[in-house]
Amino acid sequence: MNHGENEITLYELRKQHPQLTEKAIVDYVNGLEVLDDHLRFRNQINNSFLTRIWDSITARTAQRQQVIDINFTTALKTVSVWLQDIQLSQADSDIAIAHIAKKLRETRAGLMGLQQRHQELAEKVEAIDQSLEIFQIQVDNRFTELESRIQQVDARTLASTHLEQVFDKWQAGRLNTYPLLARLYLVIDELHWGDFGTYCRSRWKSSEVDNFIEQLVNKACSQMRQDLKGDISEITLSKEWLSPIIALPKELREVLGYLTDWASPQTTPVTWTIRNTALAESSVLTPNKIFPGVFSGQHAINHLMYEHKRRMQISYDY
Incomplete structure (x- = not known):
């Protein structure tokens, strides 16, 4: 190249x-x-x-x-x-x-x-x-x-518009070059850095932010259900979620590795596992205490949203 x-x-x-x-x-x-x-x-x-x-x-x-x-x-x-x-x-x-x-x-x-x-x-x-x-x-x-x-009053509108735009991108298939777990992470990460994240950080622990987070989760569940073409609570082996990340082209794995470099195995284990899988830094496909042996779409949403909230709680951290 x-x-x-x-x-x-x-x-x-x-x-x-x-x-x-x-x-x-x-x-x-x-x-x-x-x-x-x-x-x-x-x-x-x-x-x-x-x-x-x-x-x-x-x-x-x-x-x-x-x-x-x-x-x-x-x-x-x-x-x-x-x-x-x-x-x-x-x-x-x-x-x-x-x-x-x-x-x-x-x-x-x-x-x-x-x-x-x-x-x-x-x-x-x-x-x-x-x-x-x-x-x-x-x-x-x-x-x-x-x-x-x-x-100003339009701050909430900007956050809502950003949320819609990011999920429109997912729904339109513009993230389909990434496997589903990575797709979900990238959506949450983009929201963190834009108007949605700015609004949430400025009003953290308010009912408005709680409503936005709930809306994000509902949209993620709906889109995950469409992408899986089935029940998001269905359990499958973890390697089925992680192996496609290893198969990504190098530049896309670098994107994932770079955008997840803030994660740690102790506090954000799913994000950390995505990073290590993308960079092939350890044998992450072997079941361990950090990442479970079986996983589901619902697990992915719950874990990544929990880790996102931990990240959001620290003002101006990333």
């Missing part, structure tokens, strides 16, 4: 799964490590899939290497490139905007510490800090606008 074909594929993946863009922004933002006067990219920025997605977002091929030495000129260049990329990213979700705002404050504080220790860099630091300050104002304004929109 040549570079041009790869870019088209990534564009199509981001169009199909808009949460890929928002998650990549959060990961890239959090990849800048600010410790006193030491600024560097964490190892996660070298994740090959994240790098390809990020280059697709910013429309340029960046050759980023982890800053492993305390070279202050390099640190300034690191922040400069990071800022330019973030400005190109155009985050939309509340999660991504909140992470950017927080990291901008941390970065500016780190730069001030660097300036105090190395006066010869004062002019360069000041120039970058001015750029950071301007962008921070823009991000703060965007977050204020987002909060204002949430407080």
Whole structure:
């Protein structure tokens, strides 16, 4: 696959799964490590899939290497490139905007510490800090606008519209390239990152959110029943749910692996199993305490919704 074909594929993946863009922004933002006067990219920025997605977002091929030495000129260049990329990213979700705002404050504080220790860099630091300050104002304004929109009456309408749009996509068969368990996860994940998730986070534990969650579950049950062409409570062997994930093309398994990288076997075992199956990191098809030996459509909905609620409870986490 040549570079041009790869870019088209990534564009199509981001169009199909808009949460890929928002998650990549959060990961890239959090990849800048600010410790006193030491600024560097964490190892996660070298994740090959994240790098390809990020280059697709910013429309340029960046050759980023982890800053492993305390070279202050390099640190300034690191922040400069990071800022330019973030400005190109155009985050939309509340999660991504909140992470950017927080990291901008941390970065500016780190730069001030660097300036105090190395006066010869004062002019360069000041120039970058001015750029950071301007962008921070823009991000703060965007977050204020987002909060204002949430407080308006149409916030619930936006969430409802998003819910309908995502399930329309499922019903139209646009996710049929994925097996059913992955399909269900991707629907819930896309809702988490969009207007539906924004509304639920802003009104968590309210009756409105409870009603929305119930509506989501009902829609999932209805669509699952159609896709299974039968009873969603019918028990089948777990390998029948997991084996099709292993058979997916590499790029689709990478999408699943990337979008589930927040999961842990202790708190979100079904999501974690989807990730490990997609990445073939362990013998997940063997029945174990993490994933049961038998499974059903109803089990899939119940487990993934429970794990989604755990994820949603932590404000601005992903």
